[in-house]
Amino acid sequence: MNFWLYGEPDALWLLLESIATGAVVAYTFNKVSVLRRLLIPRWVQTSAVDTAAHATFSQENASLTKDRNAVMIYVSVLEGEVRLMPDIGVQQKLHEGKLGEIEGKLANAQSGDPTELLCDAIKQLGECCRDCFPIEADDVNELPDRPQIRLP
Template identity: 25%
Template sequence: MSTKTYLDADAQAVVTNAVAQAELNTSGEIVTVLGDRSDSYSDIALAWSALASFLALTFCVTFPEFMLDGYAGLLGNWNAEWSPREIFAMAAGAAIFWFLLLWLLQLWDPIKFALIPGRLKTARAHSRAIAMFKVGAERRTHGRTGILIYLSMKEHRAEIVADEPIAAIVDAEVWGEAMADMLAEIKKGNIAEGMAAGVRDVGQVLSEHFPRGADDQNELPDRLIMV
């Protein structure tokens, strides 16, 4: 996973302060996570490279004259007669070339993420959010009132994951407003302000269902987690 830093210390403080402020009115504990990406997608890069290799090999088999003429022109030998072994080597070479080309192209993130289906990005971001929640928030508070706000930059995806007592009372659709406010700012390039807006909305919902008690303690760190 990349460790690219999207926010400087001052911007991170904006999110941290928003969490601290939101938790003044609720026993809920808000954890914020900002990630560069949710997966390496090496399996997808391999799949596209294998497909390119297969298509190249299929083309060579379907149009052998085109392949042989191309090699003859490249080598400057227009009257060449190729042996079966040489023809096989040419086809294999073309397949390997296209495999490596697609693999290398996908080392550039804009191409890599353009080739990843949107539904897969959503699924991987959701899985990553669940994993982060289990590590950082699930069952780590006295009343199991932890909630995680996760933003994955390369996928352009955000997730809100709540512990069971919260999920049992608050429908998932309720978090839609928080998501909308957060993404509206992020699309403008205001990442910290967007996450802070989401935190405020989440805090408002939590304060209605899980108000802060007199003996409430801060059980999870307020700081933004960068992964």
């Protein structure tokens, strides 16, 4: 077996070295999300976030509430994107501009503290929904009021 320092490289040595280098690079890109995000086109990331947000909304049975008044905020940390998923009842009672304004603030997380922006969005949604969907005596909380964290 000839090494580069000692003359012509052996074909088998080059093959093994290429496989090892490729494995290390693939492992690194797989484990470091920032590098993985650089390789995936933006439109693919956006499409994946949209699909995942709709799937999660469906899996959580959010559209099965009595008044169709569920709202889900979907945060994708890897892609750095947020989706506001209001149910049909919320869309009918709230102005599209108000929902767009809240989602726009969430989308511009670079302009401030993301945690603070998320808390402000939840507060704004609560105020809007309180006006449109007043609490009645027989109301039951049909969905959990806590974050659902799913790791890949």
